[in-house]
Amino acid sequence: MRLALIAATLLFPALALAEPPEILAAEQRGDTIHVTLAHPDTGWDHYADGWQVELEDGTxxxxxxxxxxxxxxxxFxxxxxxxxxxxxxxxxFIRARCNVTGWGDERFVLQVE
Structure with a gap:
């Protein structure tokens, strides 16, 4: 029990700092989508590891x-x-992912041609 409490205490600050990536901008040029992300990457243990383009229904x-x-x-x-x-x-809609928190709830709206 005591070991579990110590482990939880040590892990909680890391989880509290685990922020989802922020999508700052996105643009379409032809069939290419360019996305600018900001995320407090700390290294291989915590970094923005992807983004996806979705329709309104999540497709x-x-x-x-x-x-x-x-x-x-x-x-970047x-x-x-x-x-x-x-x-x-x-x-x-653009949704970003982090290797700690997974897919973010926030979606960036991109008007397309």
């Missing part, structure tokens, strides 16, 4: 995996090509 049109932390590069922009947006759709 995923594409996912950009981020394979490494960006501790020294904040904010990454792109995802070959995103097919269905005809008639005027906006898509």
């Amino acid at each position: 995923v049109l594409g996912t950009r995996t981020l394979f490494h932390p960006h501790v020294e590069e904040q904010p 922009t990454r792109s995802l090509g070959n995103v097919t947006i269905p005809e008639g759709v005027t906006q898509v």
